[in-house]
Amino acid sequence: MRILKLKRKYISNEDGFTIIEVVVTIIILGILSLFGYGIVALNARTFSTVQQNTVARWDLRTAMRIVKNDLKMIDPQYISGSLAADQIEFTGGDGHVYRYNVNSGNLQRKVDSGSWSTILSHVTSDPFAYEDQNQNTTNNKNDLVYIVIHLVTTTNGRTTTLTEKIYVRN
Numbered sequence: 001m002r003i004l005k006l007k008r009k010y011i012s013n014e015d016g017f018t019i020i021e022v023v024v025t026i027i028i029l030g031i032l033s034l035f036g037y038g039i040v041a042l043n044a045r046t047f048s049t050v051q052q053n054t055v056a057r058w059d060l061r062t063a064m065r066i067v068k069n070d071l072k073m074i075d076p077q078y079i080s081g082s083l084a085a086d087q088i089e090f091t092g093g094d095g096h097v098y099r100y101n102v103n104s105g106n107l108q109r110k111v112d113s114g115s116w117s118t119i120l121s122h123v124t125s126d127p128f129a130y131e132d133q134n135q136n137t138t139n140n141k142n143d144l145v146y147i148v149i150h151l152v153t154t155t156n157g158r159t160t161t162l163t164e165k166i167y168v169r170n
Helices: 002-012 019-071
Strands: 087-091 097-103 106-111 117-120 128-131 146-155 158-167
Touching: 019 097, 019 106, 019 117, 019 146, 019 158
Parallel strands: none
Antiparallel strands: 087 097, 097 106, 106 117, 128 146, 146 158
16 A cells, blocks of 8 residues: 555656647647748748849840940941841941841840850840930931830749930931
């Protein structure tokens, strides 16, 4: 009898956690870790999207800088051929012949007899528009006052646009 009393006393005074307390703690930690994983996954997707947008804007600005530098010394009398929305060919103030065209969604540039180089990918619209002094669209080189460069790209369902207007020296 004395042993039974000691055994009851030992069992009832035992320190520690019950199995139910351990299970509840594990469930709560699992729920908290799911929330934590969701936040980390959302942050990773957001970072990826922001990075893609930044790269797209950087590519647009780089292409725009190249085109603007070539066009800033243009004189309408040195434009070869007609004024087309998807291509332009002209002799720059430095004597080089510059050619731009859109081919299979790529804006390409060629200087003199060199090879074509892609300066912007995923182009979704014609990049060039020509305006007269009243800012109306023109196809006449003699009326040309502005060249509008409108670069539009679409990557992974996101469209990025950059537009500049260049004054043409007459």
